[in-house]
Amino acid sequence: MSDAQGAGDVILAVEGVTLSFGGVRALNEVSFDVREHEVRSIIGPNGAGKSSMLNVINGVYHPQQGTIRLRMDGALREFHDMDPHEVALSGIARTFQNLALFKGMSVLDNIMTGRNLRMHTNLLLQALRIGPAAREEIEHREAVELIIDFLEIQAYRKTPVGRLPYGLQKRVDLGRALAMEPSVLLLDEPMAGMNVEEKQDMCRFILDVNDQMGTTIVLIEHDMGVVMDISDRVVVLDYGRKIGDGTPEEVRGNQAVIDAYLGVSH
Amino acid sequence: MKQHIGIVSVGVLLLAGLVAPLATGAGTPGFYTEVLLGGLMAGVLYSLVALGIVLIFKASGVFNFAQGAMVLFAALSVARMAEAMPLWAAALLGMGIMVLVAIVIERLVLRPLVNQDGVVLLMATLGVSYFMDGFGQTVWGSDIYSIELGIAKEPVMILEGVFQGGILINKDDVAAALVAALLVALLALFFQKTSTGRALRAVADDHQAAQSIGIPLNRIWVIVWSVAGVVALVAGMVWGAKLGVQFSISQVALKALPVVILGGFTSVPGAIIGGLIIGVGEKMAEVFLAPVLVKTFDLAGGGIENWFAYVLALLFLLVRPQGLFGEKLIDRV
Amino acid sequence: MFYRENGQYKTTYGADQQMLPILQDRIFMAVLLLFAFIGVPLLASDYLLLSILVPFLILALAATGLNLLVGYCGQISVGHAAFMAVGAYSAYNIVLRVPQLNFLVVLVLAGLIAAAVGMLFGIPSLRIKGLYLAVATLAAQFFMDWTFARVKWFTNYASSGSVSTATIDLFGWRVDTPARKYLFLLAVVTVFTLMAKNLVRGHLGRAWMAMRDMDVAAEVIGIRPVYAKLTAFAVSSFYVGVAGALWGFVHLGSWEPLAFDINLSFTLLFMIIIGGMGSILGSFFGALFIVALPILLNQVPAMLGLPLATATKSHLEVMIFGSLIIFFLIAEPNGLARLWAIGKEKLRLWPFPH
Numbered sequence: 001m002s003d004a005q006g007a008g009d010v011i012l013a014v015e016g017v018t019l020s021f022g023g024v025r026a027l028n029e030v031s032f033d034v035r036e037h038e039v040r041s042i043i044g045p046n047g048a049g050k051s052s053m054l055n056v057i058n059g060v061y062h063p064q065q066g067t068i069r070l071r072m073d074g075a076l077r078e079f080h081d082m083d084p085h086e087v088a089l090s091g092i093a094r095t096f097q098n099l100a101l102f103k104g105m106s107v108l109d110n111i112m113t114g115r116n117l118r119m120h121t122n123l124l125l126q127a128l129r130i131g132p133a134a135r136e137e138i139e140h141r142e143a144v145e146l147i148i149d150f151l152e153i154q155a156y157r158k159t160p161v162g163r164l165p166y167g168l169q170k171r172v173d174l175g176r177a178l179a180m181e182p183s184v185l186l187l188d189e190p191m192a193g194m195n196v197e198e199k200q201d202m203c204r205f206i207l208d209v210n211d212q213m214g215t216t217i218v219l220i221e222h223d224m225g226v227v228m229d230i231s232d233r234v235v236v237l238d239y240g241r242k243i244g245d246g247t248p249e250e251v252r253g254n255q256a257v258i259d260a261y262l263g264v265s266h
Numbered sequence: 267m268k269q270h271i272g273i274v275s276v277g278v279l280l281l282a283g284l285v286a287p288l289a290t291g292a293g294t295p296g297f298y299t300e301v302l303l304g305g306l307m308a309g310v311l312y313s314l315v316a317l318g319i320v321l322i323f324k325a326s327g328v329f330n331f332a333q334g335a336m337v338l339f340a341a342l343s344v345a346r347m348a349e350a351m352p353l354w355a356a357a358l359l360g361m362g363i364m365v366l367v368a369i370v371i372e373r374l375v376l377r378p379l380v381n382q383d384g385v386v387l388l389m390a391t392l393g394v395s396y397f398m399d400g401f402g403q404t405v406w407g408s409d410i411y412s413i414e415l416g417i418a419k420e421p422v423m424i425l426e427g428v429f430q431g432g433i434l435i436n437k438d439d440v441a442a443a444l445v446a447a448l449l450v451a452l453l454a455l456f457f458q459k460t461s462t463g464r465a466l467r468a469v470a471d472d473h474q475a476a477q478s479i480g481i482p483l484n485r486i487w488v489i490v491w492s493v494a495g496v497v498a499l500v501a502g503m504v505w506g507a508k509l510g511v512q513f514s515i516s517q518v519a520l521k522a523l524p525v526v527i528l529g530g531f532t533s534v535p536g537a538i539i540g541g542l543i544i545g546v547g548e549k550m551a552e553v554f555l556a557p558v559l560v561k562t563f564d565l566a567g568g569g570i571e572n573w574f575a576y577v578l579a580l581l582f583l584l585v586r587p588q589g590l591f592g593e594k595l596i597d598r599v
Numbered sequence: 600m601f602y603r604e605n606g607q608y609k610t611t612y613g614a615d616q617q618m619l620p621i622l623q624d625r626i627f628m629a630v631l632l633l634f635a636f637i638g639v640p641l642l643a644s645d646y647l648l649l650s651i652l653v654p655f656l657i658l659a660l661a662a663t664g665l666n667l668l669v670g671y672c673g674q675i676s677v678g679h680a681a682f683m684a685v686g687a688y689s690a691y692n693i694v695l696r697v698p699q700l701n702f703l704v705v706l707v708l709a710g711l712i713a714a715a716v717g718m719l720f721g722i723p724s725l726r727i728k729g730l731y732l733a734v735a736t737l738a739a740q741f742f743m744d745w746t747f748a749r750v751k752w753f754t755n756y757a758s759s760g761s762v763s764t765a766t767i768d769l770f771g772w773r774v775d776t777p778a779r780k781y782l783f784l785l786a787v788v789t790v791f792t793l794m795a796k797n798l799v800r801g802h803l804g805r806a807w808m809a810m811r812d813m814d815v816a817a818e819v820i821g822i823r824p825v826y827a828k829l830t831a832f833a834v835s836s837f838y839v840g841v842a843g844a845l846w847g848f849v850h851l852g853s854w855e856p857l858a859f860d861i862n863l864s865f866t867l868l869f870m871i872i873i874g875g876m877g878s879i880l881g882s883f884f885g886a887l888f889i890v891a892l893p894i895l896l897n898q899v900p901a902m903l904g905l906p907l908a909t910a911t912k913s914h915l916e917v918m919i920f921g922s923l924i925i926f927f928l929i930a931e932p933n934g935l936a937r938l939w940a941i942g943k944e945k946l947r948l949w950p951f952p953h
């Protein structure tokens with residue numbers, strides 16, 4: 001547990017978010033907050049609305065009700081209907097439950113896209129690749145190489161991502177998000193489908209990012225062992241509602257949560 | 267809510283387009299009705315082509331760019347075979363040929379490309395369309411051929427009591443409309459009453475479900491493409507009888523794209539209504555709007571019916587991307 | 600010397616990011632360019648220059664432009680000949696109305712106008728994808744066809760609707776002989792190809808490819824779809840517009856309405872499918888193929904003593920195109936360029952394949 005840093009100020013707050021698709025209520029008046037430097041997990045049975053929550057934070061879905069507050073320039077600000085691009089600019093990065101890598105591109109290029117936010121040379125300079133454009137390319141390549149080293153995927157730099165085994169693809173997904181140098185990192189089941197060793201590696205990467213870079217982590221994960229081990233606080237969703245929120249110990253003792261996981265009917 | 271405003275505004279625009287010529291006195295009511303009917307006639311043909319496309323799209327998720335080539339191929343086959351045998355025999359043989367075409371397409375194109383991206387499939391059918399155009403003309407020749415349905419082409423005057431001067435319509439046009447209506451009714455029966463038809467509907471609704479109840483997908487595809495081939499044959503005969511069988515028929519598939527966009531890719535009634543809207547819309551535009559444009563901008567002639575359908579569909583898309591009868595989907599991640 | 604990268608260590612990221620990181624490739628490219636600029640004009644016949652190389656170069660440029668949009672950014676267009684037309688008619692009108700302007704400036708202006716029109720028709724791509732976008736590009740095709748056929752101003756009130764151009768004059772160097780036409784085109788195409796290659800390996804190119812491969816993820820990591828898609832439409836139309844101007848001025852000389860009709864659009868699309876989507880090199884392969892096939896169909900049967908009728912030949916041609924498209928989509932979706940890459944990979948291991 002990354003208790004060393006303690007809990008910081010609130011960096012991201014979700015308030016009364018309701019999201020429906022036609023008749024399906026994916027989220028029902030969900031509220032919670034995320035504090036700086038913590039590892040905040042979201043758990044819940046399949047279809048509980050966890051991924052939808054991340055999509056709302058990312059601006060991919062726009063909720064019918066509720067607000068998202070983000071810390072910007074030191075103050076918590078309220079945002080409505082933000083574009084994913086604006087959310088990215090505000091320092092929130094994301095990995096995906098079902099690999100969403102750019103399959104026609106190499107590992108290096110996939111991670112480089114994470115730097116796009118910070119690359120500004122204009123079209124003409126890029127076409128001629130002179131001066132600033134060439135320098136910018138090298139500068140960001142250096143940053144990306146650090147991430148490649150960190151994730152131990154040096155050997156696959158030039159490999160098309162589609163050819164990598166699943167576990168490594170998950171790492172590239174993480175690398176792409178890290179390349180954005182986010183202040184908050186949303187991880188949607190980063191360890192799903194991995195064997196024990198791969199899970200350990202991934203856990204280590206996540207904790208290192210949290211520790212060394214001070215990045216706040218929001219983690220969706222089904223493996224309770226991992227969740228209870230590395231989270232500071234946990235939100236529990238079930239059928240789109242929040243049914244529990246607190247430290248791992250608190251959540252473990254919560255009757256509603258136990259019922260949801262044991263499949264007690266509502 | 268926004269969606270409704272979109273639909274209503276498109277409706278209002280269409281209505282305005284229909285009423286404006288009358289209000290400005292650009293034509294007598296009789297002439298106006300004639301143009302309207304002419305547009306409906308063209309629309310019937312668009313509907314027939316679009317119908318084939320919708321059937322295929324529903325069952326296999328493929329936008330069949332080759333539907334126009336199929337119409338040409340079928341019409342060519344019938345026209346040339348009818349030179350040596352009675353028309354009904356040629357038509358029957360033509361149906362056989364279209365079934366054969368369906369089998370070949372399923373084996374050589376669809377099966378290897380199953381589960382590919384929609385755009386890849388679209389381009390594959392573009393390849394099919396080129397192949398069929400070339401093949402058809404190599405085998406059957408590339409002149410203009412005629413199909414005689416045995417209906418006199420003379421115009422008749424109707425509704426003389428209602429409009430001053432009455433309205434002129436062609437008997438063969440009326441026959442064409444009747445044929446189209448009959449075909450749609452037959453298809454509806456086929457889908458509702460036969461077990462094959464019901465199986466087809468199951469596939470359209472959910473590929474996996476259909477497979478899990480034991481319907482072989484490949485057979486379904488062959489059937490659907492055959493049905494679309496027969497629809498193409500009917501369209502080709504109607505069209506060929508009216509304008510002669512020639513290469514330009516093939517290009518009509520392009521017009522079917524705006525039609526299905528208007529009607530929605532999976533809606534049979536949508537294909538029919540979309541076809542009629544486009545048919546009427548472009549005729550009206552050509553007759554009433556084009557002269558105004560020509561005069562105002564000193565153009566070298568009208569011909570706006572060449573692009574009207576596409577621009578209409580494009581504007582429509584901007585307000586309602588899912589078509590008249592389609593439903594909205596949100597991408598998942 | 601074997602074709603190999605062993606021992607060629609990259610010590611800087613700059614060196615690693617070169618366009619052609621392998622030394623042998625660089626040598627091959629240099630030799631090829633030298634031959635193209637010096638050998639070909641000296642050796643090639645006028646027929647080869649005018650009937651094959653001139654159309655090949657222009658179509659390769661157009662295919663590169665289309666490839667940037669379709670192959671790299673994943674936005675379908677079945678109406679790109681419309682933007683060629685915009686380029687051609689823009690160049691015609693600029694030359695007509697401002698005759699003193701240097702043709703290179705005219706080319707750039709024509710490209711810019713095509714880019715603006717392309718962006719306009721690309722706006723729907725922000726809301727719609729795939730098939731739906733196809734209709735937007737079809738609208739561009741038929742609307743532009745109509746515009747240039749009907750609005751008399753564009754054709755300078757010519758009664759037939761056809762236009763003809765004067766010989767290009769570059770600082771006193773007249774582009775009139777076959778060899779000069781070829782050299783002029785080769786220079787233009789080389790520059791534009793280099794720029795395209797630079798674009799696709801820069802951050803804009805990565806943004807395009809990200810949009811193509813997974814648009815939602817691209818947005819979430821901060822790529823603006825508006826920017827990525829509209830720049831793709833703009834750059835693509837710019838290239839195609841320049842190609843259109845060259846097609847009109849250098850290849851055709853004079854042209855009728857509908858010289859840039861939907862069939863040309865389909866041909867462009869076929870070039871990138873056969874050559875390789877998402878590959879600049881593929882655009883060249885595709886263009887070469889499209890130019891060469893009719894000529895082969897003309898010559899080969901005749902040599903075998905089976906001369907074909909003209910109609911048969913053109914039908915055969917579309918049949919072959921049709922089958923090849925299906926073949927490539929099924930067997931090698933990355934086209935001839937991929938076959939080339941596989942060949943090179945084999946060569947890299949040769950003669951010890953294990």
Ligand SMILES: Nc1ncnc2c1ncn2[C@@H]1O[C@H](COP(=O)(O)OP(=O)(O)OP(=O)(O)O)[C@@H](O)[C@H]1O
Pocket residue numbers: 021024025026044045046047048049050051052053097596597598
């Ligand atoms: N784009 C969409 N369109 C329609 N319904 C959706 C969409 N996205 C999510 N849903 C629905 O919202 C509900 C919540 O889905 P969500 O993906 O958020 O669940 P989850 O908690 O992430 O589940 P899992 O653990 O399986 O990933 C589900 O019923 C799902 O079907």
Ligand SMILES: [Mg+2]
Pocket residue numbers: 050051052097
């Ligand atoms: Mg999920």
